[in-house]
Structure formats: C-alpha cells, structure tokens
Amino acid sequence: MSNVINDHPHVAPTTREKVLRAIAEVGYRPNHTARSLRSGKTGAIGLAVPELSLNYFAELADEVITVAEDMGVVVLIEQTGGDRDRELEALAGARRQMTDGLLFSPLGLGNDDAALLNVGFPLVLLGERIFDGPVDHVTMENVDAARAATSYLLDRGRRRIAVVGAHEGEVIGSAGLRLEGYRAELECRGLPYDERLIVDAGPWHRLHGAEAMRQLLDRGVDFDAVFAFNDELALGALRVLREREIDVPGAVAIIGFDDIDEAQYSLPSLTTIDPGRREIARLAVERLLWRIDGEQGNPERREIRSSYRVVERESA
Amino acid sequence: MSNVINDHPHVAPTTREKVLRAIAEVGYRPNHTARSLRSGKTGAIGLAVPELSLNYFAELADEVITVAEDMGVVVLIEQTGGDRDRELEALAGARRQMTDGLLFSPLGLGNDDAALLNVGFPLVLLGERIFDGPVDHVTMENVDAARAATSYLLDRGRRRIAVVGAHEGEVIGSAGLRLEGYRAELECRGLPYDERLIVDAGPWHRLHGAEAMRQLLDRGVDFDAVFAFNDELALGALRVLREREIDVPGAVAIIGFDDIDEAQYSLPSLTTIDPGRREIARLAVERLLWRIDGEQGNPERREIRSSYRVVERESA
C-alpha cells in the first residue's frame, strides 16, 4: 500500500486499483506528522520579517505565501520587530524545528553578526547584502534603483533633492545603499552633494517621514524635490508638505521606493520605484526549496537580484 | 530521561541532575515532529484570511501572531482571496493536518454553507456571525458601532449621510450589519432613509471607494457626510473628494471603519471606528487554544464580541 501511495516502479495495475479503491472506501488520509517524522521534512518554511503591519512586509508575505502554496509548502510567519535579539532567536529558536528552512529579512543584525548566519539549515536572506558570510540572499538593486530615482528627478529639472530616511554612518543597509546611489548619480552629473539636504529617519514609518519633513522645513533648507527611501516615509512627508500647503509636484516633487499598494491612492499619487517584490518572493522561495531539496551541501552561495522599475505617477 | 524532561513526580534530585548534565553535554534537543506524532498536537494554528495585502488583515495577522507567540504556538497563514472555493479548501484541505485548529475569517461563504462548518477540529470564526451553525466566533459589534458612527455624524449637524460600501441584498455580512446600524440610528432619530445615498462597492479596497464616490458625485445627489464601511473605502473616497476640491470636513465629513494605521496619516486624518482589533485577536486565540486543550466536546459555542470605540480625527 505504501508502494502505491508513493507510486513505486513495480506495481501491477490491478493491485494499484484495488488499493486505491480501499483507500477511497475507508477515507484514508496519510498522516502528515508521521510522514514528517519519517522523512525529516516538515513541508513548511519560515518567513521572519520585522512586522506585518508594515505594508511592504505584508505585501511581501502575501507574495511569499502565494508562491509557496504553488510549490506545495506552507509558510510560518514570525515577527522580529527588527530587534536584534528577536532576530537571533528566529535563527536559533525552537521554531526552526517546525520548518525546513527560513526566509529571513533581517534589520537589527549587523555586519558583525555574519558568523551567526552559519546555521545548520537552509537559509535565504531577503533584503540587502549586509553580510559577507556564505549565505544565499535575494536582494533588490538598491544602488542602481536609487540612481534611477535620482536621475528621474534630475531629468525633470530638479536640482536640490532632499533625502528622507538616511541612517547616518550606515554603509551596507538599504539606507546606506540608496544613499550611495543618490550620491553616485549626483557625482556622475557633476552636481554637488549637500549634506543639509539629507535627513535621517529611524524606522521607516509614515510617522518618521512626517517628522523628518518637518525637520527639513524648519531648518529652512531650500529644496525642490524629495527622494524618500521608502513609500511610507514618502507618504508621511507628503502629508506634511500638504499640511503646509506646499504644492506637490509643483514646488516640490517627491519620489518613494517600494511601490506599495497605497502609493496609487495618495493625493497626489506617488511616483516610486517598484523593486520587483513579486519577483523577489518567487526567487527567494525557489532558491530556498532548491536548498531544501538536497542542494544543501552545494557550496555555491549566490546573490540574486531582482529587477526594478520607476513607476511614474503624479507626485514627480 | 523522558521522565526528567516532562518533570514527572518521582525523580530523585540526583538523577535529575545527572540527566540534565548529560542533556547539556550532548546538546540534546527534543524533536518536535516526534513529539507531535506522539501527542497528536502540532503546536501550530492556522489563520485563514482573504489577503494580507489588505491592511486590516495584515494588522490582524500581526496581532494574532503576537498573541499566539505569547501562548507558545506558531501561526500558519493561508490566503483565500475571499473566494468561496478556496475558503472551502481551507476548511477541508491537507493543511488542516499541520495545525491543531483554525482561525477563519470567511468572506465568500454564505449562510447556506453553515453546515460545512461542522468540521472535526477546533474552529473559531472571525468577523460576522454569518452562520447559524454551532461554531465559536469572535466578532465586533457591527450594528452598534455603525450606529455610533452615524450618531457621531448626526450629532455634528450632518443630515444627509452617504454610505459607501453597501452590498445590496446582504443582511448578515459586515456590510449588511453596518447598514442595519445606519438605518436604525436614522430611524431612531426620526430621520428619513434615502436610498440614493447608498452606494454599493464590491471588494472593500481603496479603488472601489474611489469609484463609488465618483458615482455618487456624478449622480448629483446632495450629501454632507460619508460613512464608509471600512477605512480603505474611506481613503479611496477621500482621494476623490479632494481631487474634486470638495472641502473635508467642511463641505463633507467622512468617517471610516477599522482604524488601520494609515488612517492617522491621511490628509485630513481619518475619523473612524476602532473595532478592537487587538482584543479580537486575543479573544480568538484564547478561545481556540481553549478548545484545543480539551474543551472540544464542550457543546457550548459562543459569540464573543469585542468592544469598539469612535476615534475622532480630522475628517469628521
């Protein structure tokens, strides 16, 4: 009977028939847990993200779950809050026994923690290439995409582009990379880089975008465009600009990053970078399952990059 | 050794010590799958929602995961797209073997499907009391909350309140219940109910809120307030009002429902109903775990309601 279920090579059609009928009759359904015990595979993968309340991660999770379902595995979601300790816990914790591998979008972990990523199970990192360690990761083209955003604004005649969402001193996180892209494009065009135009923001929530924009305005720095490092920051900033009755995009153009659903519905709707979220999800799940299906020992670790695209809307 | 782990009553302290040391030495960690097989419990619960890209469900999932973690179980999320077939699949499908119970937020299932909810595992419904069947469910006070929203607008002198998000003919879904609350409050105050003020909207996305508002405006019906049946609809409607340069809340006040994060950041920020999402999540998880922990046979099925609250912001 087991032979039938797992359709082994040599089974007489007549026997197969008989067994199948019996199975249907009794309403037999194989027990997943027992299978797991026997096979050592759970049929589940973990997805560890900062928090689902952040639109970007909710939409990412949506895509991941959808792709995973197509591939026949379920997704167990964990929230780390972007907190280093909880991220470590996600890597080491008991939950890892319930999954065959982990898609991990770290935020709190730093470069020094690279060694900790040498875990004993399939692991695929989402987001930036923060670590030197030999880990698969799927990332977006942060630098290039940020250049493209900057270039987009410059092409439309903007010359003083403020940046919202920098993380001072960071080099290899999203903020660092996007700032690098911004600088590179300015430099390439022989335009000056003015530090006063750069505003830090801690977490990338709307609230902090709003705060950052208020700061910028209160400083009295002159600017004619804003490059916000994600859409939530952009929407927060946008809200403040409109509060102060500054015309967008007339007086100030604004471009975001992520292309969350919401970007279509703000007023003005938000021009932004689509980082290929769906593609990221698909690539990541595929890679992870490939590792799970035996390519574990394969030493080749890769950086997989998804393609991006400027989405033109009303704000810039 | 098993006796030590499960701390049985009669173990000599010296033996316990010895075993514990050995455990530490070998780095032994109990195998979750084997435990599951033995105990018949997976340590996971399912959460089936329409889609995570909808803000309300993302935030609900956030809360559910957080509460579940506190209670020591993990959450396996499934998306149904609000589609009847996929909802049935969520109830019957193979995934049910991977969880001890299910939190289910149905959308496509109708009253006729009540019988299908007689499943052989712990099940707690989230959302409206659509079904007569003997199933636990955690719900919000839709009718009362809708009355409160209506009352709030009436108290501020609004007399012609448009409704966005009705589902024609529906009686027991969120749309039906909220419309019932709206009508009840009007009636209670002796005010007329004008059908022309009621606009249907299919899915409750921003897009459909925008469409509905355009329809309403194009019809030329006079109104001085809008009650949108959720925040996404409200934000879509708001966007159109602002496009047409209609002053909010001056000319038209608008109130939403759900209190999603975003409601704080629109311009104007959105007055809305907080349906007690966190409370819903907590009550639902607690109830489900209670069923899982042996209260299965208990015939008493309950409707648990969370409390709501009007959140006053700028839009009304």
Next chain:
DNA sequence: ATGAAAGCGCTAACAC
C-alpha cells in the same frame, strides 16, 4: 525511583 519497551503512522528496505 529507575529502566525497558510498546507504539504513534509512515516509508524504505527486504524477504517472499
């Protein structure tokens, strides 16, 4: 108080 063993349901290997 401790150790041994049966069995949860499955699959892969092996004997028929």
Next chain:
DNA sequence: GTGTTAGCGCTTTCAT
C-alpha cells in the same frame, strides 16, 4: 510483484 518489518524520536505504561 507483493507483503512484511524495522525504525524515525518521542511519551507513557509497566516491570523491576
């Protein structure tokens, strides 16, 4: 080709 069986790692019962 088909039927039987050992054993995945745990817990619980039963001898000791």
